[in-house]
Amino acid sequence: MERHSQILGALRRRMVNVFNEGYKQIEMVENMQPRVAAVVVFPVLSTVSVAGRVGTRLWMKQFYWDDTLCIIGWAFAVSYAVVEYIWIKMNWFGYHLVDIPKLSLDETILATKYSLAQQVLYNPVLGLVKASMVVFFLRLGDQRRAIKWTLYVFDAINIGHMISVFIAALFQCIPVSAYWHRYRPVPPDDFQCIDEKAFSLVTAGLAILTDVVVLLIPMAMLWNLQLDLRKKVVVGIALSLGWVVTIISAIRFKVFYDFWMGLDNDGTYGYNQAISGIEINVALITCCAPALKAMMTLFMPRLFGTLDGSRRHGNVSYSREAYAMQNRSQSKSQPQSRREDVSGIHGRNDDSESQEAIVKSGRRSTRCHQEEDGISLHAVVRS
DSSP: OHHHHHHHHHHHHHHHHHHHHHHHHHHHHHHHHHHHHHHHHHHHHHHHHHHHHHHHHHHTTOOOHHHHHHHHHHHHHHHHHHHHHHHHHHHTTTSOGGGSOOOOHHHHHHHHHHHHHHHHHHHHHHHHHHHHHHHHHHHTTOOOHHHHHHHHHHHHHHHHHHHHHHHHHHTSEESTTHHHHTTSSSOOSSOEEOOHHHHHHHHHHHHHHHHHHHHHHHHHHHTTOOOOHHHHHHHHHHHOTTHHHHHHHHHHHHHHHHHHTTOOTTTTSSSGGGHHHHHHHHHHHHHTHHHHHHHHHHHOHHHHSOTTOOOOGGGTOOOSSOOOOSOHHHHHTSOHHHHHHHHHHHSOBTTBOSHHHHHHHHHHHHHHTTTSOOOOHHHHHHO
C-alpha cells in the first residue's frame, strides 16, 4: 500500500511538472509574439512611408538629395531590422530572465556578433535622416544668413557625429574580433576595449541633443513667415513631427541607463530591446511626413487640401524659388517696382496682403518653374 502511494505521488508530481513546463512554453510563445511584431511592424510602416515619399517626388518631378539620403537611411534601417529580429530570437528577449535557458558558448559569441552589427547599423539611420531634413530645410529657401549658416554648421556636426560613432562602434575592441572572443574561457591576449557604459550613454545623449537642435531650426524659420496663426501651426506640426522621435530617444536613454546602472533586474522582458528599432523607423516616418501630406492632398483633396476641395497640381507642386520670409513691415517699405518683381518670385501680390493672394501668385510662379529642382515653403503650406 505504501509502495502504491509513492507511485501515485511520483506520477502526480510528474504531471504537475509537465503541466507547468507546457504552460511556461505557451506563455513564452505568447510573450515573444508582441516583441517580434514590434520588430516587423515599424519597418513595414517606414517602408510604406519612404515608398510614398519617393513615389510622390518622382511623380511631381521633384526628386532631390534629401530623398536620396532618406532612401539610404531606409536601407540601413531594413538591415538593422533583420539583424534585430535574429538577435531577439537568439537571446530569448521578451521572456522573463528566470525562464531563459542558458546560452552555449557558441550561441553567446554569435549573439554578440549580432549585437555589434546592430550598434554599427543604428546610428547611420538617424544621421542620414537628419541630413535629409537639413537638405529639405535648405530647399525651403529661407534667405536669412543666420538660418543658412545654422543649417550648414549643424549638417557638418551631424555628419561628423555619424561617422565618428560608426567608427567607434565598429572598433570598440582592438582587434574587432575581441568584442566576441572575450567571452571565451580563455580570452585573447593583448586586446583593448572602450568603456561600453560610457559610450552607450554618451551616444544616446548626443542623439537626443541633435534631435532637439534639428527640430528647433524649423521653428526659427517659421518665426517671420507671412502666415496667419492657424497656417503657422499646421506647417509647424508638419515640420516638427520629429518631437515624437525625441521622446522615444529619451525613453531609450532611460532604458540604457537602467541597464548599465543595474536598475533593471528583468531586462530581457518587455520591449526594451526593441526600442532602438522603433526609434529609427519612426524617424524615417516623420521625415517623410511633408511629402506624404502632399500625396494625400493629391488623392484626397477634400480631407487634406483646400477648403473647396481643389485638386489642381499647383496646390502641391514645388519650386526652386523661396517663399518670402521677411517681415511685412520690411516688405511694405520696398519700392513699388521692386514689390512687383518680388510678387512673381516670392508669392507676393500687389493688390492684397492676404495669404490667399500669396498662394495664388505662388501657384503661377510654380507652373513657370515646374521643371526646376527645388521646393518652396508655400508648397508645404498648400500641401
